Amino acid sequence: MIFFIILKAALLYFVIIFCALIAFSFNKATPVLPKADPKNGGLFLPGNFEMVVVTDSLGPTRRLAVNDNGDVYVKLLRLSAKKPADQKCSRR
Secondary structure, three states, X not given: OHHHHHHHHHHHHHHHHHHHHHHHHXXXXXXXXXXXXXXXXXXXXXXXXXXXXXXXOXXXXXXXXXXXXXXXXEEEOOOOOOOOOEEEEOOO
């Protein structure tokens, strides 16, 4: 009798875990990409390429890096009283 109670509890536990795994496997949100700039920021790009202007007010930059999650980091050419040396630009 106790064996069947344990078996029933284990089966119920298995069904709950299985349903949770199925539910989480269908909960994959597709990333939403920002709309491209209609004029591609003034650059001429090859066919099917698009560009997004993230910012246009930082001034001259030396380095640009994009993180895996889409964050953009730039290193300014020279320091300014208005802008720090490293500034993180948020995504649109």
